[in-house]
Amino acid sequence: MSSSVMNDFVNPVEPFLRSDRMPHIWCPGCGIGTTVNCFARALIESKVDLQSLALVSGIGCTGRVAGYVKLDSFHTTHGRAIPFATGLKLANPKLNVVVYSGDGDLSAIGGNHLIHAARRNIDLKVICVNNLIYAMTGGQTAPTTPEHAITSTAPYGVYEPTFNLPHLVEAAGAVYVARWTTFHVRQLARAMSEAFQKKGFSFIEVISPCPTLYQRRNKLGDGLDTMKYYKEKSKVRHGAPTSEVGLSMNGEIIVGKFVDRDRPDYQSMMRTQFHEVLGEKYVETY
Amino acid sequence: MKADPRGVLTGVHFIDGDHACCEGALAAGARFAAGYPITPSTEVVERFAARVPTVGGCFIQMEDELAASIALQGAVWGGAKAFTVTSGPGFSLMMEHVGYAAMTETPCVFVDVQRGGPSTGLPTLPAQADMMQARWGSHGDYEIIALCPNSPQECFDLTIKAFNLAEEFRVPVMMMMDEVVGHMTEKVVIPPADQIEVVPRKHTHKSVDNYLPYEANGDMVPEIAHAGEGYKFHVTGLTHDERGYPNMTPKAQDKLVRRLQNKVRAAADRIAMLEEEQLDGADVVVISYGITSRVAQRAIDLARQRGLHVGKLRLITAWPFPDKKIAELAAKVKAFVVPELNMGQMVREVERAAVGQAKTFSVPHAGGGVHQPEEILKVIVEASRCQAA
Numbered sequence: 001m002s003s004s005v006m007n008d009f010v011n012p013v014e015p016f017l018r019s020d021r022m023p024h025i026w027c028p029g030c031g032i033g034t035t036v037n038c039f040a041r042a043l044i045e046s047k048v049d050l051q052s053l054a055l056v057s058g059i060g061c062t063g064r065v066a067g068y069v070k071l072d073s074f075h076t077t078h079g080r081a082i083p084f085a086t087g088l089k090l091a092n093p094k095l096n097v098v099v100y101s102g103d104g105d106l107s108a109i110g111g112n113h114l115i116h117a118a119r120r121n122i123d124l125k126v127i128c129v130n131n132l133i134y135a136m137t138g139g140q141t142a143p144t145t146p147e148h149a150i151t152s153t154a155p156y157g158v159y160e161p162t163f164n165l166p167h168l169v170e171a172a173g174a175v176y177v178a179r180w181t182t183f184h185v186r187q188l189a190r191a192m193s194e195a196f197q198k199k200g201f202s203f204i205e206v207i208s209p210c211p212t213l214y215q216r217r218n219k220l221g222d223g224l225d226t227m228k229y230y231k232e233k234s235k236v237r238h239g240a241p242t243s244e245v246g247l248s249m250n251g252e253i254i255v256g257k258f259v260d261r262d263r264p265d266y267q268s269m270m271r272t273q274f275h276e277v278l279g280e281k282y283v284e285t286y
Numbered sequence: 287m288k289a290d291p292r293g294v295l296t297g298v299h300f301i302d303g304d305h306a307c308c309e310g311a312l313a314a315g316a317r318f319a320a321g322y323p324i325t326p327s328t329e330v331v332e333r334f335a336a337r338v339p340t341v342g343g344c345f346i347q348m349e350d351e352l353a354a355s356i357a358l359q360g361a362v363w364g365g366a367k368a369f370t371v372t373s374g375p376g377f378s379l380m381m382e383h384v385g386y387a388a389m390t391e392t393p394c395v396f397v398d399v400q401r402g403g404p405s406t407g408l409p410t411l412p413a414q415a416d417m418m419q420a421r422w423g424s425h426g427d428y429e430i431i432a433l434c435p436n437s438p439q440e441c442f443d444l445t446i447k448a449f450n451l452a453e454e455f456r457v458p459v460m461m462m463m464d465e466v467v468g469h470m471t472e473k474v475v476i477p478p479a480d481q482i483e484v485v486p487r488k489h490t491h492k493s494v495d496n497y498l499p500y501e502a503n504g505d506m507v508p509e510i511a512h513a514g515e516g517y518k519f520h521v522t523g524l525t526h527d528e529r530g531y532p533n534m535t536p537k538a539q540d541k542l543v544r545r546l547q548n549k550v551r552a553a554a555d556r557i558a559m560l561e562e563e564q565l566d567g568a569d570v571v572v573i574s575y576g577i578t579s580r581v582a583q584r585a586i587d588l589a590r591q592r593g594l595h596v597g598k599l600r601l602i603t604a605w606p607f608p609d610k611k612i613a614e615l616a617a618k619v620k621a622f623v624v625p626e627l628n629m630g631q632m633v634r635e636v637e638r639a640a641v642g643q644a645k646t647f648s649v650p651h652a653g654g655g656v657h658q659p660e661e662i663l664k665v666i667v668e669a670s671r672c673q674a675a
Contacts, residue, residue, distance in 0.1 A: 018520075021531060054513040056360070067520060067532060072513040074363065075522035075532075076356060077386050083320075083353035087360025087368070088513060090344055091318050095364065095514050116349040274339045283292070283342035285317070 029223020
C-alpha cells in the first residue's frame with residue numbers, strides 16, 4: 001500500500017466528530033464511543049441534514065457526547081437535557097433534535113422530564129446509554145443498577161428494585177422504543193436510523209459496559225468479557241411486551257424493537273387545536 | 287430596532303402588574319415562555335398562553351420549575367426571545383439554571399413575583415425577600431441584572447427593558463416584582479410599536495469558518511449563533527474557552543469568570559436606573575424599591591411636612607448595585623434609611639457602599655403586608671437626629 005493511499009484514508013465517521021477534541025475522556029472498554037460510532041453511521045445511512053440536527057446532552061459520561069460531535073451541541077445541566085431539547089424544538093420545529101445521555105441523567109434526576117416528554121410526544125430522539133451505574137462520579141447506585149450488584153454506595157449489594165426503562169417510556173407514551181447492546185452495532189445503528197424516520201418521542205436504550213466501575217466491582221471481567229456476555233445472553237425479541245424486558249445482573253438481555261406506533265406529536269396537536277379554536281386568529285409561525 | 291407591532295397592544299389599559307408584565311414581554315418580542323403555576327405570578331403566563339398563539343409563538347406548561355427554566359434556554363438557542371415567571375419556591379428551584387444562563391451567556395428573563403418566605407411562606411401576600419437570592423442564588427461567581435418595578439406601568443416598561451438588557455449583555459435578567467405590584471390594577475399606557483425600542487439579539491455576522499462562539503471583544507459580550515444555522519457550535523456549562531470547548535484549567539476559569547463579571551460591572555453606571563428627588567441638601571435619604579417605595583413616599587412627605595430635609599432614592603435597578611451613587615451621597619448626607627419587605631437585605635449593600643461615611647438605618651418587615659408610613663417616618667426622624675458619621 002502506497003503512503004498516499006494511507007493519507008487519503010478517512011474514517012467514515014470522522015466528519016461527524018470534533019477531531020480537535022480527541023482523545024476523548026472515556027475509559028478503555030467503555031461502550032459510549034461505540035454508540036457514537038453507531039450514531040455517526042446512522043447519520044450517514046439516514047441522510048439526515050446535519051445543519052438542522054442538534055444534539056443535547058445532560059451530565060455524566062454519556063453527557064460528554066455533545067462535546068465530541070460536530071453538530072450544534074448542548075451540554076446542559078444534570079437531568080435537564082430533555083426540557084432543554086423541548087424548548088429548542090418548540091422554538092425551531094425545523095430542527096431535528098437528539099437527546100443523548102446516560103441512564104442516571106435521564107431516569108433518575110431527569111426522570112420526571114422523561115415521562116412528561118413521552119406523554120406529550122415531543123418530537124425528540126432520545127438515546128439512553130445505560131451502563132447500569134453512575135460512572136462519572138465513581139460507580140454509585142443508579143435506578144438502573146441490577147439487584148444484588150455491588151456499587152460504591154451499596155457495598156453489600158443493591159436491594160432496590162431496578163427501573164425497566166422501555167416499560168416506563170412505553171407506558172408514558174413513546175412511539176418508538178428499542179433496546180440493543182454495544183455488541184449489536186449494526187442493529188443499533190439501524191434503530192437510530194429508524195428513529196430518525198419517526199415523528200414523536202423515540203427512545204433507544206443501549207446497554208453498555210462500564211469496565212472501570214461496574215464490571216470490575218462485580219467481578220464481571222473486562223470490556224471483552226462483557227461483549228461475550230452480551231453476545232451469549234442477549235435474545236432478540238422484537239415486539240416483546242416491555243413488562244417482560246427487565247434486566248438482572250447475570251440473566252438474559254432482551255433486545256429488539258419493542259414499540260413502533262404512531263400518534264400525533266406535540267406540535268401537530270398544538271397546531272390542530274389552535275386552528276380549530278382560534279381559526280384565522282392563529283398565527284402559525286412555522 | 288422597533289417592536290414588532292403584532293405583539294404590541296397599543297392603547298390605554300386598566301390591568302394589573304402581572305398582565306402588564308406579560309404585555310411588556312410580548313412588546314419586547316418574547317415569543318416563548320415556559321412556566322409552572324405558582325401564586326402570585328401565574329397570571330403572567332395565563333395571559334401569555336392566551337395571547338401568544340395570535341402573535342406567533344408558544345407557551346408550554348412544564349412539569350416543574352427546573353424544566354421551565356431550562357426549556358426557555360433551549361428556546362433561546364433555537365432563536366426565540368424567551369422567559370419564565372415564578373415566585374419564591376419556584377425561584378429557588380430555578381437557581382441552577384440562572385447559573386447555566388450566566389455561564390453559557392444565554393439571554394433570557396426570569397420574572398419573580400415575590401411572596402413571603404422562607405419555604406412555602408405566604409403564597410398570596412407580598413415580600414421582597416428574594417433580593418439577595420436574585421443576586422447570589424446560584425453557585426459560583428457571576429453577575430446578573432435585576433429590576434424592581436413599583437407599578438403596573440413599570441411592570442410593562444421594565445419588562446421590555448429587562449429583555450433589552452438580557453440581549454445587550456447576554457445575561458439572565460431578573461424582574462423582581464412583588465405580590466402587591468403584581469396584583470395591583472392601575473392605568474397602563476402601551477405606546478405604538480414604533481415608539482418601543484427593542485434590542486435585537488447580538489447575532490454573529492461572521493462566516494462559519496471564522497466564528498468562535500465565546501470570543502469576546504471590547505464590550506466583553508460574544509456574538510451568538512442559533513442552532514440550525516450551520517455553525518455547529520458547542521455550548522457547555524463547564525468552564526470553556528473561546529471555542530466553547532471545555533477547558534479544566536485555572537487559567538481558563540480565571541479568564542471566563544472575570545469576563546462574565548466584568549461585562550456587567552463595567553457597564554454598571556449605564557445599567558443603573560434610579561429615581562432621585564430632593565437629594566441636594568438632604569440630611570437623610572430614604573432608599574427603597576418596588577412597592578415599598580410607594581409607602582416610603584408617604585413617609586417622606588410626612589417628614590418634609592415636619593421640616594426635615596429628606597431625599598428619596600429609588601432603586602429601579604437593584605443589581606448591579608449602584609455603589610458609586612451611594613458613595614457619592616454618603617459623603618454628603620448624615621444617614622440612609624432603608625425600608626424593605628425583608629429583614630434587611632439591600633440595606634447591607636447600602637452600608638457596604640457607604641463605607642462608613644453615613645449611618646445606615648434598616649426598616650425591616652417580615653412580609654405579608656407593607657409598612658405603615660409611620661414606621662418609616664419614625665426611623666427617618668431618628669436618623670435625622672443622629673450625629674453625622
